Amino acid sequence: MASKGDCGERGTTAAWIKKHQPIYDRATRHPFIRSIWEGTVDFSAFKRWLAQDYIFVREFIPFVASVLLKACKHSGDEADVEVILGGLAALNDEISWFKKEASKWCVSLNSTPQNANLEYCRFLQSLTLPExxxxxxxxxxxxxxxxxQESFSLCLESDSKMPKELIGTCERWGNASFGQYCSSLQNIADRSLETASSVVLSEAEKAFVHVLENENYFWSMSLGE
Ligand SMILES: Cc1ncc(CO)c(N)n1
Structure with missing residues (x-):
């Protein structure tokens, strides 16, 4: 359990979080998330987030499938493949959850993707390429x-005034087992980064920062900014 990097304290990813702390915090402590935590969230912003995130998750499926394929071909570790396979399987349940949640909030799942979402989806697509x-x-x-995980687990902390209507959403990504799954992904990433060339290291760091920027824009889009 206590192997190197288990808590994300010593690996490359932890170093990158520190190095890029301001943008990391903008992504994980965004005003949209703070508004859920404070209990002041505008439900129309929440509904916008829900409709847009469904579109994102649909695009996330082929991305995760592409990571699974790469893991099968290159990781050489069956346990890694199983973690990613578990993530892909969980998306099946997640799609059902979005449909249920959307009907609860009278949100249509056929809305047009907004710019921040389109850009993020395009980035995901670019990452699916074999090269x-x-x-x-x-x-x-x-x-x-x-x-x-970081964002929604904040909303579950004891000092949170998260509205009870959002508990299902916050628990979906903020629960302890999703936290475990994220630690597993972090360990896999760190192990893979340990043996990467300097070119790949720099590409991975750029991708990490790009994710954080896109997540920040996604939250801002949800706020209607
Ligand atoms: C925008 C966005 N980022 C991350 C996740 C986590 O799967 C999600 N559902 N949506």
Whole structure:
């Protein structure tokens, strides 16, 4: 359990979080998330987020499938493949959750993707290309999941005034087992980064920062900015 990097304290990813702390904080402590935490969230912003995130998650499926394919071909570790497979399987349940949640909030799941979402989806698509290395793809995958985990787990802390209507949403990404899954992804990314060339390292760092920027824009879009 206590192997190197287990808590994300010593690996490359932890170093990058420190190095890029301001943008990391903008992604994980965004005013939209703060408004949920404070209990002042505008429900129309929440509904906008819900409709847009469904579109994002539809695009996330082929991305995760591409990471799974790369892991099968390159990781050489069956346990890594199983973690990613578990993530892909969870998306099946997530799609059902979005449909249920959308009907609860009378939100249509056929809305037009907004610019920030389109850009983020285009970035995801670019990462599915075969020439993008497994290391870069798994690093981006971890970062995408980690931002939601960090954000929504904040809303579940004891000092949070999160409205009870949003507990299902916050628990979906803020629960302890999703946290464990994110740590597993982080460990896989760190292990892969340990043996990466300097070119791949720099591509992975760029992808990490790009995820954080896109997550920040996505939250701002949800606020209607
Ligand atoms: C925009 C966005 N980032 C990350 C996740 C986590 O899967 C999500 N559902 N949506």
């Amino acid at each position: 993008v290395s497994y290391t870069v793809a798994i690093t981006a995958f971890w970062a995408i999941e980690a931002v939601y």
